[in-house]
Amino acid sequence: MSFESQEKSLRELCESLLRDGKVKSVAGFGPQSPDTGLSPPLIAKTAGNAKRLSWNSRCVPSIARYLIGRDGPAAIAAKPCDARAVASLVTERQLERKDVFIIGMECAGMTDGSGAPLRACAECGTRRAPVCDAEITGAPETARGTRDAAEDFSPERFRREMDKCILCFSCRQACYGCYCETCFMDRGVPSWQSARPDVGAKMTYHLGRAMHLAGRCVECGACENVCASGVDARYLIRAATVFVEEEYGFRAGMDAQTPSALLTFKSDDPETGFWKDGKHD
Numbered sequence: 477m478s479f480e481s482q483e484k485s486l487r488e489l490c491e492s493l494l495r496d497g498k499v500k501s502v503a504g505f506g507p508q509s510p511d512t513g514l515s516p517p518l519i520a521k522t523a524g525n526a527k528r529l530s531w532n533s534r535c536v537p538s539i540a541r542y543l544i545g546r547d548g549p550a551a552i553a554a555k556p557c558d559a560r561a562v563a564s565l566v567t568e569r570q571l572e573r574k575d576v577f578i579i580g581m582e583c584a585g586m587t588d589g590s591g592a593p594l595r596a597c598a599e600c601g602t603r604r605a606p607v608c609d610a611e612i613t614g615a616p617e618t619a620r621g622t623r624d625a626a627e628d629f630s631p632e633r634f635r636r637e638m639d640k641c642i643l644c645f646s647c648r649q650a651c652y653g654c655y656c657e658t659c660f661m662d663r664g665v666p667s668w669q670s671a672r673p674d675v676g677a678k679m680t681y682h683l684g685r686a687m688h689l690a691g692r693c694v695e696c697g698a699c700e701n702v703c704a705s706g707v708d709a710r711y712l713i714r715a716a717t718v719f720v721e722e723e724y725g726f727r728a729g730m731d732a733q734t735p736s737a738l739l740t741f742k743s744d745d746p747e748t749g750f751w752k753d754g755k756h757d
Contacts, residue, residue, distance in 0.1 A: 478616050482581065483531040485612045486553055489579060490526040493551050499577055502526060503542045504553035505535040513589050517542055529553065533587045536594065538698035540652045544570055551577040555586075557596075557696035559605035560729025561652035564692060567735045570655060580605025582615040596697020596710065606730045629715050635675075637712075640705045643673035643681060647699035647709040653692050660684060682712060690716035691738040694729045723748055 490502045506518030507530050515535045519542065520526045531553065540561035543550050552562060559578050565571045582604050585597030603615065645661070648654045661681050695717065699709040720726055723746050724737035 479532045482612050491523040495523040499551045500548035502551040503539050504529045536586045538652050538696050549575045553579050555583045556602040556605045557694050560694040563607045563729040563732040566732040578608040580608030580611040582613040584615040607732050637707050638678045640707045641678045646702045650698040650702040653689050686712040689713050691720040691736040692728050693717045
């Protein structure tokens, strides 16, 4: 198959779902922008609108959060990371599973404007949605990169990344998991945000966000994809993600029943932060 074949199947399925009243809207991707080449998010509410849905290697944005607050049942044309995000939102009670029809789009990875694989996609090993109600397979193979096994998590690397950051909060706005009505950085008491984007404010924001997303990140790379300053915003969160997977055997969004490892408690949970060997005795 090809992107064109997947797109045709997607449109036919969504037209049917909307025409038969099984869903009131479909969250997906629209035609590619002539300026950026990206396929922006599109909400289709009629069978006619569904004909505008697209599927290609530039369906980059994370769209799961578009389902929050929608009136009635909705469908989503979900990349594997989008499907994982939906599943996570269900476990966090932001969505009702019965109100979401997940169309799993087999995905070989999205690309940048030059056709090179996006970094998150190059590292992704999940081609098919782990949770879905219908699936459209046949993704064409795209170029894939590799992840550096000896990644640098040093304080020096962190400082270099912070020097790039201008505290525009684009990474927060693009992230499926940042759905709080008022971010901790925007609260007046206590005032986390300084009058200017100094190193302390940037460290507070990025470390705070990394802790909030520990065990919840679905590794979509939306944060780094939107960063105009080239900050690798994902690498700090990736360190927490690897830690949670190694310590608790948990990956966010692989099913819609299991809440995040850090949102639950078991008496035999490892206490690595306090006990040297992770054991109580």
